[in-house]
Amino acid sequence: MEPALDxxxxxxxLGGFLGSGKTTWLRHQLHRxxxxxxxxxxxxxxxxxxxxxxxxxxxxxxxxxxxxACCTGRDDLVELLRRLCDQRLGSxxxxxxxxxxxxxxxGLANPGSIVDAIRSDPVLIHHIVVSEIIVAVDALNGLExxxxxxxxxxxxxxxxxxxxTKIDEAGIPAVRRLLxxxxxxxxxxxxxxxxxxxxxxxxxxxxxxxxxxxEVSEETSGPIAAxxxxxxxxxxxxxxxxxxxxxxxxxxxxxMRVKGVIRTPAGRLLLQSVRKIVQQPEILPEADExxxxxxxxxxxxxxxxxxxxxxxxxxxxxxxx
Amino acid sequence: xxxxxxxxxxxxxxTEAGAxxxxxxxxxxxxxxxxxxxxxxxxxxxxxxxxxxPGIMVSTRSGHHEIVADxxxxxxxxxxxxGRKVDPLDAAFTGGSESxxx
Numbered sequence: 554m555e556p557a558l559d560x561x562x563x564x565x566x567l568g569g570f571l572g573s574g575k576t577t578w579l580r581h582q583l584h585r586x587x588x589x590x591x592x593x594x595x596x597x598x599x600x601x602x603x604x605x606x607x608x609x610x611x612x613x614x615x616x617x618x619x620x621x622a623c624c625t626g627r628d629d630l631v632e633l634l635r636r637l638c639d640q641r642l643g644s645x646x647x648x649x650x651x652x653x654x655x656x657x658x659x660g661l662a663n664p665g666s667i668v669d670a671i672r673s674d675p676v677l678i679h680h681i682v683v684s685e686i687i688v689a690v691d692a693l694n695g696l697e698x699x700x701x702x703x704x705x706x707x708x709x710x711x712x713x714x715x716x717x718t719k720i721d722e723a724g725i726p727a728v729r730r731l732l733x734x735x736x737x738x739x740x741x742x743x744x745x746x747x748x749x750x751x752x753x754x755x756x757x758x759x760x761x762x763x764x765x766x767x768e769v770s771e772e773t774s775g776p777i778a779a780x781x782x783x784x785x786x787x788x789x790x791x792x793x794x795x796x797x798x799x800x801x802x803x804x805x806x807x808x809m810r811v812k813g814v815i816r817t818p819a820g821r822l823l824l825q826s827v828r829k830i831v832q833q834p835e836i837l838p839e840a841d842e843x844x845x846x847x848x849x850x851x852x853x854x855x856x857x858x859x860x861x862x863x864x865x866x867x868x869x870x871x872x873x874x
Numbered sequence: 875x876x877x878x879x880x881x882x883x884x885x886x887x888x889t890e891a892g893a894x895x896x897x898x899x900x901x902x903x904x905x906x907x908x909x910x911x912x913x914x915x916x917x918x919x920x921x922x923x924x925x926x927x928p929g930i931m932v933s934t935r936s937g938h939h940e941i942v943a944d945x946x947x948x949x950x951x952x953x954x955x956x957g958r959k960v961d962p963l964d965a966a967f968t969g970g971s972e973s974x975x976x
Contacts, residue, residue, distance in 0.1 A: 789892070789905075790891070790892025790893075790902075791889075791892060791902045791905045791906050791909070792905075792909055794888065794889035794890075794891075794892065794945070795889065795906055795909055795910065795913075795945060796962055797889075798889050798945040798946060798948075798949060799913075799945075799949055799960050799961075799962050800962045800963070802946070802949035802950070802953075802959065802960075803949075803959040803960065803961040803962065803963070804961065804962075804963060815892075817891070817892035817893075818892060818893060818894065818895075818898050819884060819891060819892050819893055819894040819898075822884060822891055822892065823881070824888075831888045832888075833883040833884060833885075833888055833891075834883065834884045834888055834891040835881040835882065835883050835884075836881055836882050836883070836884055837881055838881070858963055861968075862963055862968040862970070863962075863963075865967070865968045865969050866962040866963060866967040866968045867962075869913075869962075869967045869968075869969075870909065870913060870962060870967070871909070872908075872909055872912060874969075
């Protein structure tokens with residue numbers, strides 16, 4: 554990727570709904586070396602980051618946690634970008650060499666608001682040009698998310714490029730319908746597919762009837778919140794996974810996303826779920842003390858549940874009550 | 875799937891990822907059965923897992939029983955057998971004011 558002709562650094566926005574596969578896609582691009590000269594910024598709505606453990610290959614990685622950059626974390630993002638621009642022009646050799654910034658948004662961000670924040674900042678506008686908005690859409694859950702969540706539609710509408718992830722996990726008729734709906738919602742966006750970040754062919758969707766997306770009232774759906782649960786000492790993997798499997802079976806539509814790193818006799822396990830589907834836990838290497846500080850702390854994103862209820866319920870399931 | 879850019883995944887059902895050696899696995903199975911018994915007894919269900927049967931056996935008081943391979947299957951079987959889901963956010967588990975004895 555070349556810098557923009559006017560000397561401004563290019564910024565790619567990588568967005569998509571909760572659990573749509575943003576980090577997996579980015580991780581593969583970093584592994585392939587296509588973005589290895591990029592500065593990566595990861596924004597998470599949750600207080601404690603998880604994704605940074607997965608993006609160890611980035612040239613420089615910055616994590617903005619504790620607020621979504623399109624709303625509550627907007628000032629922090631602008632401040633970070635200003636600092637990067639300063640350092641890029643100054644003495645920081647690694648940053649001067651950087652030609653590209655990739656900003657992975659939180660799953661709750663409207664990319665349009667972030668572009669707006671960058672364009673409306675009197676300093677950033679002279680240093681950064683938003684070159685592309687890439688939005689990941691989950692082949693399994695994407696259609697349902699577009700039907701239920703106005704935010705998911707906004708994300709799709711703002712994209713220059715839509716990547717349908719996990720395309721091998723959904724049936725071809727479902728993928729076709731999703732593609733037709735995406736094309737109707739955002740006819741200008743390029744559509745492609747991905748499996749674990751690798752490019753994959755998309756099926757032909759000509760003539761397929763798109764899903765009718767009705768009106769969704771924000772008031773009836775309520776806001777999506779992120780909260781953190783620190784596992785008590787006595788709660789081991791067996792108790793936690795038993796409780797979580799029951800929770801996702803009963804409340805998978807409300808508990809939209811769960812992620813965290815949990816210490817077990819089998820090593821540090823990275824746990825991630827999207828609605829009812831739990832990804833096979835990855836065994837993370839031992840890390841330094843700083844990174845392990847966040848272990849045994851699990852982030853829950855969704856609506857309709859309170860932190861205290863989760864805590865009490867987990868204690869009950871673990872036999873602590 | 876790209877085998878290079880990720881970290882290795884734990885094999886088996888995700889809930890069983892916390893144990894690697896045979897003795898750890900057996901200990902985890904016994905603990906799981908013990909925890910399940912406590913959670914499911916108000917639903918009139920009993921759990922049996924002696925480490926030898928290929929899964930978890932769940933039985934009703936009337937003697938109907940099913941053997942399930944993992945916890946994902948278990949929660950579906952429980953829902954089928956007692957006609958409702960075990961919801962961890964039910965007041966009976968969270969100690970909420972609407973707590974009712976089952």
